[in-house]
Amino acid sequence: MIEPKGLLVVISGPSGGGKTTLWRLMVERYPDVVFSVSATTRQPRAGEVDGRDYFFYTKSRFQEEVANNTFLEWACVYGNYYGTIASYVDNLLAAGKNVLLDIDTQGARQIKAKRPEGIFVYIVPPSYEELVARITRRGSEDLEAVARRLQAVPDELKELGNYDYLIVNDDPEKAQQQLRCIMLAEALRVKRQDTSWLENFAREAKKA
């Protein structure tokens, strides 16, 4: 008997692929979808709320949790630690929530090793020009940060083979529908369903 459980859905892909807009749309539209809040050691920015935007950890606490193996994945990015708390995700899944994680390809590898039943979705913008336009348009970043993001693209793309699905995001509404369809289809997989009731079904038919 399989416990009713939500789906663990990991989205990755280069900056400018539209991942943030995509998961926001999903959470907004579907009450069964929640976004996984990460733990981090970086300082809260103005307006950020602990437990909503991030779980803000001290460095020593983060290192303790790493030692205790309580993260599904963790990484150090530009001097700050980020991680996904396993028990937090598992509680959401046990409550039947479909949990969306926006994680880079290295983190996705870690998650896949621990949760091979996860669904791994790669998101790309429709063209290189569109990627550059989207990164530049943000305006919040200096040229150095833009160049850094662009230079990470080839390595990110090499990881595509580790993913189950590829969404070419040329329209957020369409991408949202595609991700929703992937989730609905995955929930219909034989291996994810409780099929014990069908044994009874066969028993009845045998009596006929």
Place this chain on the structure above:
Amino acid sequence: MIEPKGLLVVISGPSGGGKTTLWRLMVERYPDVVFSVSATTRQPRAGEVDGRDYFFYTKSRFQEEVANNTFLEWACVYGNYYGTIASYVDNLLAAGKNVLLDIDTQGARQIKAKRPEGIFVYIVPPSYEELVARITRRGSEDLEAVARRLQAVPDELKELGNYDYLIVNDDPEKAQQQLRCIMLAEALRVKRQDTSWLENFAREAKKA
């Protein structure tokens, strides 16, 4: 470079699961979906058209085609031969059509051996009572035929593990949407998409 190709979708499941209504709805709704017409040696019934309902073969021609291995699957049912013509299906797939096949579990096994990239969907009615009601309601069959269909159910159900997806058909409209979602999601699989354009994408980013 992967040729643009349609999906091969096999549906199976016990009589009374609503497979016929389901594939008819799919063909009616979606211009990209076609139903695979089988070859058979049985006599045409009133109103049946060659090439639309079946390809009507003589027994000697059917045996010749079996010898030439031109079928994706074939079987002898109550003295009549039925088969799926490989070249017919392949031509539809090459034209970008998504091809639906309504095949029993033994035939599905044969197809899976030859076309492991196919999508295998198992359809069941929501309960044993509903299955009996649906089979009996047809009225076109004598009690012996009904009993024969019911007795085949346990063996059919044993094959569920060979399938990718399970649809519990309690409403034809919902089942149709679920099958459509499965097809859309499968088309988004990394392994089914031409991702060669992304190599160029990475090359551009490297130059940045």
